Amino acid sequence: xxxxxxxxxxxxxxxxxxxxxxxxxxxxxxxxxxxxxxxxxxxxxxxxxxxxxxxxxxxxxxxxxxxxxxxxxxxxxxxxxxxxxxxxxxxxxxxxxxxxxxxxxxxxxxxxxxxxxxxxxxxxxxxxxxxxxxxxxxxxxxxxxxxxxxxxxxxxxxxxxxxxxxxxxxxxxxxxxxxxxxxxxxxxxxxxxxxxxxxxxxxxxxxxxxxxxxxxxxxxxxxxxxxxxxxxxxxxxxxxxxxxxxxxxxxxxxxxxxxxxxxxxxxxxxxxxxxxxxxxxxxxxxxx
Numbered sequence: 001x002x003x004x005x006x007x008x009x010x011x012x013x014x015x016x017x018x019x020x021x022x023x024x025x026x027x028x029x030x031x032x033x034x035x036x037x038x039x040x041x042x043x044x045x046x047x048x049x050x051x052x053x054x055x056x057x058x059x060x061x062x063x064x065x066x067x068x069x070x071x072x073x074x075x076x077x078x079x080x081x082x083x084x085x086x087x088x089x090x091x092x093x094x095x096x097x098x099x100x101x102x103x104x105x106x107x108x109x110x111x112x113x114x115x116x117x118x119x120x121x122x123x124x125x126x127x128x129x130x131x132x133x134x135x136x137x138x139x140x141x142x143x144x145x146x147x148x149x150x151x152x153x154x155x156x157x158x159x160x161x162x163x164x165x166x167x168x169x170x171x172x173x174x175x176x177x178x179x180x181x182x183x184x185x186x187x188x189x190x191x192x193x194x195x196x197x198x199x200x201x202x203x204x205x206x207x208x209x210x211x212x213x214x215x216x217x218x219x220x221x222x223x224x225x226x227x228x229x230x231x232x233x234x235x236x237x238x239x240x241x242x243x244x245x246x247x248x249x250x251x252x253x254x255x256x257x258x259x260x261x262x263x264x265x266x267x268x269x270x271x272x273x274x275x276x277x278x279x280x281x282x283x284x285x286x287x288x
Contacts, residue, residue, distance in 0.1 A: 007031045048078060049086050056092045061227045063094060066256075069263035114145040117270050121150075121177040124218035125158070125185065128230045128241075136241060139166060140225065143177070144217045146273075147258050148266040150174060152225075152249050154242045160190035171200070179203045181215050224252070 007029060014025035026033045048071070055067055062070075064080070064087040071078035087093065114120040123141045130136060139153040139162075150173075153166045167176065180197070182188040184206055197204050207214035229248040235241035257263040 004035060008036055011036055046076075048076060048082070049090070051076070052083060052086055053090055053092070056087075056090070059228075060232065061094070064092075065259065066263070069257035073257070117143060117146045117148075117273050118175055118177050120144045120179045120181070122181045122215055122218040122221075123163075123188075124183065124215060124222060125187075126222045126225060126230070128226075128235070130235050130237060130241065132237070136235075136238060138225070138245065139163060140218065140222060141166075141170070142217055142221045143266075143270075144181075146266050146270040147217075147221075147261060148253055148270055149221065149249050152245055154238065154245055156238070158187060160187045160193045163187050164193055164196050167196070167202075176200055176202050179205050181205045181207065181218070183207055183212065183215060184209055 008031075010029055011022065011025045011031060014020045014028070015022055020028075022036065023033065025031075026036055051071065051074075052067060055070055056062065059067065059070070064084045067087070068078055068080045068083045071083065120143075121141055122144055123139065126138045126140060127135055128138070134156065136154060136156050137158050139151075139158050141150050141152075142148065143150065150170050151166055153162065155162065170176070178201075180202060182204065187193070188204070188206070194204060212219050225245075225248070229245060233244050235244065253266050256265060258266060258269070261269040
């Protein structure tokens with residue numbers, strides 16, 4: 001197939017060398033005159049390219065779809081096709097990880113999916129290292145329905161009593177869920193934690209040993225935490241790690257669009273289920 005540029009050049013040659021009209025030259029070459037006369041228009045300089053580059057440098061682990069959502073949240077008319085084209089031109093495409101295919105055997109176990117906020121949480125641990133070489137742990141909790149992260153507790157040691165303390169704090173801030181999914185780590189199978197959950201009416205749902213994807217929400221969240229925060233920051237000391245990770249958690253809840261929530265933030269999605277009710281004193285309060 002002949003390129004339009006080559007056909008345009010052939011038409012110009014006939015007109016120039018053989019004193020032929022443009023109409024006749026296009027007819028001989030079977031080339032539409034509208035295409036010959038078309039002048040390419042450069043896209044308007046609305047600052048989209050520059051803003052996309054700035055966002056991509058701030059959010060280095062975001063792909064073009066999530067960057068498109070951020071641009072649209074700023075009020076820009078950002079079509080995802082144009083953003084993708086600029087994304088490729090700027091060389092911002094991320095290297096894809098090649099995942100090993102796993103053979104599945106048997107029928108996967110299924111359970112009822114959560115249907116409202118604060119119904120089913122997931123919790124897990126993730127570890128990292130300070131600049132001094134000292135290791136620290138992070139207890140992560142996530143609401144499986146709204147994808148909110150209620151808390152990330154950071155310390156060098158997080159025994160079962162510390163897990164209870166975190167849950168007690170969250171009970172006063174937002175209430176406790178009906179179920180919490182976790183693995184079989186010693187902090188989660190401790191008798192004190194089990195007794196505390198039984199007293200509060202919280203069901204601890206343990207995954208099968210060696211099957212972390214039964215707690216897939218926690219695994220996915222920990223992956224985002226490591227890619228976007230732990231791997232991109234240098235923690236000088238424990239207080240520095242707490243400050244940076246807490247800042248990332250707040251940004252995750254309030255600013256980061258989530259693909260599973262139609263690119264709404266977890267807080268925006270949770271706000272859809274908040275209903276104002278009238279108390280006996282006539283005041284209006286919010287109830288989830």
